[in-house]
Amino acid sequence: MNATFRRLQQAPWIWSFIGAGAVWLATIAFTRGLGAGEIVTAALSFACFTVIVGTGQMLVITTGPGNVDLSIPATITLCGTVAMKVMDEQNGMIIVGIVAALAAGAVVGALNYGLIRFLRIPPIIATLSMSFLVQSSAIAYNRGIRIKPPSALDAFTTGETLGVPWIAVLTILFSVAVGVVVGRSYYGRAISAIGQNARAAWLANIPVERFRFLTYVASAMLSAICGILLAGFSGGPALDMGAEYLLGSIAVVVIGGTSVAGGRASVPGIWGAALFMFLLVTMLNTFGASAGIRLVATGLIIIAVIAIAGGEKEAR
Amino acid sequence: MTAAALLNRDLLRRALPGITLAILLVAIFVKQPMAMSQFGLTLIFQYAVPIALATIAQMFVIAVNDLDLSIGAFVGLVTCIAGLYLPTQPLLGIFLLLLCIAAYAAIGALIHLRNLPSIVVTLGMSFVWAGLAVLLLPTPGGKAPDWLHGLMNLKVPMIPFPIIAALVIAVLVQAALMHSSYGVVLRGTGGNPKAVARAGWSLLKTKMVMFGLAGTFGVLSGLSLIGLTSAADAHIADRYTLYSIAGVILGGGAFIGGIVSPAGAVLGALTLASAGWLLGFLHISPDWQIGAQGAILIVVLTLRALISRGAVR
Numbered sequence: 001m002n003a004t005f006r007r008l009q010q011a012p013w014i015w016s017f018i019g020a021g022a023v024w025l026a027t028i029a030f031t032r033g034l035g036a037g038e039i040v041t042a043a044l045s046f047a048c049f050t051v052i053v054g055t056g057q058m059l060v061i062t063t064g065p066g067n068v069d070l071s072i073p074a075t076i077t078l079c080g081t082v083a084m085k086v087m088d089e090q091n092g093m094i095i096v097g098i099v100a101a102l103a104a105g106a107v108v109g110a111l112n113y114g115l116i117r118f119l120r121i122p123p124i125i126a127t128l129s130m131s132f133l134v135q136s137s138a139i140a141y142n143r144g145i146r147i148k149p150p151s152a153l154d155a156f157t158t159g160e161t162l163g164v165p166w167i168a169v170l171t172i173l174f175s176v177a178v179g180v181v182v183g184r185s186y187y188g189r190a191i192s193a194i195g196q197n198a199r200a201a202w203l204a205n206i207p208v209e210r211f212r213f214l215t216y217v218a219s220a221m222l223s224a225i226c227g228i229l230l231a232g233f234s235g236g237p238a239l240d241m242g243a244e245y246l247l248g249s250i251a252v253v254v255i256g257g258t259s260v261a262g263g264r265a266s267v268p269g270i271w272g273a274a275l276f277m278f279l280l281v282t283m284l285n286t287f288g289a290s291a292g293i294r295l296v297a298t299g300l301i302i303i304a305v306i307a308i309a310g311g312e313k314e315a316r
Numbered sequence: 317m318t319a320a321a322l323l324n325r326d327l328l329r330r331a332l333p334g335i336t337l338a339i340l341l342v343a344i345f346v347k348q349p350m351a352m353s354q355f356g357l358t359l360i361f362q363y364a365v366p367i368a369l370a371t372i373a374q375m376f377v378i379a380v381n382d383l384d385l386s387i388g389a390f391v392g393l394v395t396c397i398a399g400l401y402l403p404t405q406p407l408l409g410i411f412l413l414l415l416c417i418a419a420y421a422a423i424g425a426l427i428h429l430r431n432l433p434s435i436v437v438t439l440g441m442s443f444v445w446a447g448l449a450v451l452l453l454p455t456p457g458g459k460a461p462d463w464l465h466g467l468m469n470l471k472v473p474m475i476p477f478p479i480i481a482a483l484v485i486a487v488l489v490q491a492a493l494m495h496s497s498y499g500v501v502l503r504g505t506g507g508n509p510k511a512v513a514r515a516g517w518s519l520l521k522t523k524m525v526m527f528g529l530a531g532t533f534g535v536l537s538g539l540s541l542i543g544l545t546s547a548a549d550a551h552i553a554d555r556y557t558l559y560s561i562a563g564v565i566l567g568g569g570a571f572i573g574g575i576v577s578p579a580g581a582v583l584g585a586l587t588l589a590s591a592g593w594l595l596g597f598l599h600i601s602p603d604w605q606i607g608a609q610g611a612i613l614i615v616v617l618t619l620r621a622l623i624s625r626g627a628v629r
Contacts (some may be wrong), residue, residue: 125565247442292450
């Protein structure tokens, strides 16, 4: 018993899976088992989008206190729009569209970093200002027209085998890869080191600024991928498609056990937290809660989770 | 570098919020001379008062090294409470508004006691406020109490009312926070918390006071907003979160170290409130309205960085 408890303390991300499981059980207990499988399928699909941007946010947050990417929602919207416009409903243009969206994402990430590095703007303000510009670009570029995704992209993003969405399989593979990169590669060890003490990392000859640059670019490019998939999944880009991922991306990182003060990343926790967040809303819907109750409950539960998990001890 | 030049740089940095607003106003007057009248200025700064109050609320939170991502939703909730209860059941309305302020202080306590990231807590709270507002008022409605409507549409000879109101807010908060001894302690909580704690002040208390002040000014912002619109809406102030952060930063606030300027924050809010009009007069599509605010923010921060970099050399 004691050993189990100690292991739980060492891997805080297990809690997010326990929470997701509990919420799912409560839901199917209410429906008497009806739709239990469908709920899991939907949760896997929707969790993918949160996991992808959450991973980018996790990398950014890991690079140290104060680092956060608030431009994720706007970047999702812009890149989803760019992808669909370039693809222009033709299957032959899908690759070109993906490349264009990734390029747009990379530019946003590079500009974010530029503001932080060269103008010494705190990351929160830098990414926030950038998100204003990116959101406006998306509005001006989109012109309120909803372009449908090419049929192949639509089929891919909504495809599933035996109740397992294809994008979920790919995203799980992606998470495993990120887990290896964060845990074992030079880059992963380096960003943890930077997050724990940037000056010590610099003295240890870690190219701090190059890795910070890469991290912000990676976060924005992951937002771009999320934008492409989301636009394909939901039948076209919408101007508010990224809005829910401001809270979403930060919440899954925090609930998933990544240290908000930086220096410690947790990849599996992002999955648990993303499933938990989606299943929570599903549960409230199933219970017949109104939109207002749903919002209040979501907010309170997020606050409760981090309040219980607690912040970091200051001394280090 | 001579002392005089250093002083000039410092002066320049302090004057930057005012210079920014002045440039913007001159540009507006050049494009549209009609704006240079009491009516024109009243129109341009119509929503300046609620934005300025929300910005001051945000400033209190930023001063203690936190960020409030829920102020927009909170102001929306306040308009709903005010619109529903103040005209018919004023006592219940006032009680609920006081409860809101207490909740804000409690959030400050929670953030301090558990050492939580304010971004996550306030993002969560933004859902709570928005949810409560939707529960109270599912569709826009309600009515501003007459005295509030009258106050916000006050006609003063010569000077437009929003400017007088903004001036009063700036002077009062500036005096209280920057020139009082307890104001120094409050700002010290952001600047050097350890020193404040060692000097015997309770950090829990100062944090609760600052968040409570933020809640108070959030309530004032909501009241002034419904006085202008005369109808309440849960989502009426969603943009205020971004406006308020941008306003504080434009006004010379730094994100760390308890460095804020109430007068600057009000100037920053006025700048943001009038920026949209300049775009309109320049025939720039409203699509770029948010983007222009981002651009102004970046330009001002660039200028500030250039000024400080010179000072360091």
